[in-house]
Amino acid sequence: MTFKPLNENDTVNTRTLLHEAIPLAGTIISGSYVDTTLTPDEPTNLKSYSHGMFQTVYDYAYLSSSANHIFDITCGVSSTAGKTFGTDGMESKKRNIYGQMAQLLMGYDLTGSVQLFDEDGDLLAGGEKMKEIIVLPFSRLLVKDEIKKETFEMKLDVTDYVTAAQPQAAGDLITIADLGASNEYRVNSPAGEYGILYAAQNGVLLDIGANPTHASGSNHLRCGLIFYQAGIVVLTGSVFGELLANPLADTGAGDTFWNDGTDDHGIDTVLTDNTIDEMNQAFLHRINNIQFNNTTELNSTVYFCRVNHNEFNYSSNPTYLEDSRVRVKTQSTDEPVAYITTVGLYNDRNELLATAKLSEALKKSPSTEFTIRARLDY
Numbered sequence: 001m002t003f004k005p006l007n008e009n010d011t012v013n014t015r016t017l018l019h020e021a022i023p024l025a026g027t028i029i030s031g032s033y034v035d036t037t038l039t040p041d042e043p044t045n046l047k048s049y050s051h052g053m054f055q056t057v058y059d060y061a062y063l064s065s066s067a068n069h070i071f072d073i074t075c076g077v078s079s080t081a082g083k084t085f086g087t088d089g090m091e092s093k094k095r096n097i098y099g100q101m102a103q104l105l106m107g108y109d110l111t112g113s114v115q116l117f118d119e120d121g122d123l124l125a126g127g128e129k130m131k132e133i134i135v136l137p138f139s140r141l142l143v144k145d146e147i148k149k150e151t152f153e154m155k156l157d158v159t160d161y162v163t164a165a166q167p168q169a170a171g172d173l174i175t176i177a178d179l180g181a182s183n184e185y186r187v188n189s190p191a192g193e194y195g196i197l198y199a200a201q202n203g204v205l206l207d208i209g210a211n212p213t214h215a216s217g218s219n220h221l222r223c224g225l226i227f228y229q230a231g232i233v234v235l236t237g238s239v240f241g242e243l244l245a246n247p248l249a250d251t252g253a254g255d256t257f258w259n260d261g262t263d264d265h266g267i268d269t270v271l272t273d274n275t276i277d278e279m280n281q282a283f284l285h286r287i288n289n290i291q292f293n294n295t296t297e298l299n300s301t302v303y304f305c306r307v308n309h310n311e312f313n314y315s316s317n318p319t320y321l322e323d324s325r326v327r328v329k330t331q332s333t334d335e336p337v338a339y340i341t342t343v344g345l346y347n348d349r350n351e352l353l354a355t356a357k358l359s360e361a362l363k364k365s366p367s368t369e370f371t372i373r374a375r376l377d378y
Contacts, residue, residue, distance in 0.1 A: 002312060003350060006303060016298040019151075022142050024070060024290040026155075026168070030281075033061050046284070048277055053093050055280045071138040073280045075237070076101060077271060078116060081131035086273030093276065101135055101234065105227055107190040117234055119222050121186035121196060130224070132237035132271050134283055143231030148293040149181040149195060152226050152233070155288035158244055161256040161264070168288045175200045176235070178226050185228070192229030199223045199239065240267040258282035298377055305343050305372040313338055313366055338364045343374050 033045040044061040054074035060067040076098030077083055077091075085091035099114055106115040106123075115123060117130040138147075154176045157166035166172070181195030199221040221243055224235035240248045240257055248257035250266030257267040260278065270279050315338045339361040345354045356374040364370070 002316065003346065004305075004311065006305075010304045010306065012302050012304075014300045014302060016300065018296040018298055019148050019293045020144070020296070021293055022291060026287040026289055028059055029057055029070070029287050029290070030284040043281075043284075046281070051093075052090065052276055053097060055277055057284070068141060069139045070142065071136050073134070073136055073284065075132075075134050075271060075276055075279045075283075077133075078102075078129075078131040080116070080129075083132075083268075083272045088275055089272045090275055091272075094271075097135070097276075098131075098133060101133070101232075105189055105191045105194070105225075105230065105232065105234070117225060117236075119196075119236070121188065121194065121225070123188060130234070130236040130238075132268075134235045134237060134279075136233040136235075138231040138233070140231065142294060144294040144296045146192075146229045146295045146297075147226065147231055148295050149185055149193075149228060150178055151291075151293040152195075152197075153177045153292065154233070154290045156239070157286045157288060158240060158246075158248065160248075160254040161259050161282075161285075163259065166286055166288075171201075173201070173288055174239075176223055176239070181226075189227065191227050191232070194225050194227040196222055197224035197226055197233070197235070199243070237267055237271050258285070300378075301376045303345060303374045303376070305374055307340070307364065307370040307372065309366055309369050312340065312364055315339070335365045335367065340364050340370070340372070343372055345374065345376075 028045075030043060030046075033043055035042050035044050044063070045058040045067065047056040047058065047062045049055070054072050056062070056072050057070045058067040059070055074097055075094060076096075077094045078098045079095050085094075102117060103114045106117060109115050109123075117133060119128040119130055155168075155173045156176065157168045157172050158174050159167060159172045176197050176199050178195040179198045179200075185193045185195045187193055223239040223243060224233065226233050236243070246255060248255050248267050250256050250264050250269065255266070256264040258265050258270050258274075258278070258281075260274070265274065265282075270282055274282075313336045341358055341361045343356040343358070344352050345356075346352055354374075354376060356372075358372070362370060362372075
């Protein structure tokens, strides 16, 4: 067996980003899989837990072995929000969830206090804080290494609550997207890079007019944050409330966020008086579509195995010789010939680490040279 060392000019490291489109239709998230034998009907692709702190959404009935985890959903309220909770409002759990998510995604300030979710990501300048949040951590199965910037889009119905199904006509939907995030993302999070989510209706960014504290430089509606490597979307509860021209606050006809079968509720009431599971189901009921591109980072090392004209012209295979003569030579003056079928990569102790098989054997003689490109992906 013949060995040839590789030098620094024979190797190169590369990084390739692979992207896959992930479409999540609202009918899959909420509506397609329902147990109608229960009163009220219950979705069979939504898994609840005894602790009641979050729910898990699947693409099929979750008891099925073919079901895939899509995302989790929960909500939180900051202890600084100044909200009064009802008996069933799960105050401590909602505050704990807010604190945990803020600690994970926003980190701590210089005093050691957990930083609140900031609407524009400019933590030093202060600005508007998101104190009531809806959190969607997406499955790693979908996100892979990260969500590709400027590909996230979510469509939500923001009209009066309808028990059967929201109308979800074009004029009833707002589109939430990370517009301009390819160049305008933030890096001041312990969880990695994140972008600002903006809301649009009929393709036009919403102008909030008389509410400038929530406006970006071009007076457009900011409504959340998306953390790309973590695969987590955080929306402000105000996206259904004060940031809308017609807030779903249950102050009159046509502005109900959710009905529990008995009473109408506005967004603030659901966040403070209802359970997390009820808030989740009210939100899922309004999803029309979610889509984004994921990213898989493929790191490779390419080895250029150079075969010069005077190298590897003979084989160490025992069948290469017959009666002490080279099989492929009929005359003593004939050129030796060998066939390259495999490339082996060895460490400095000549221990085999990897092999690369050629699709077809390469005929090698003193009159030919080759450069074989072997790539290791990891």
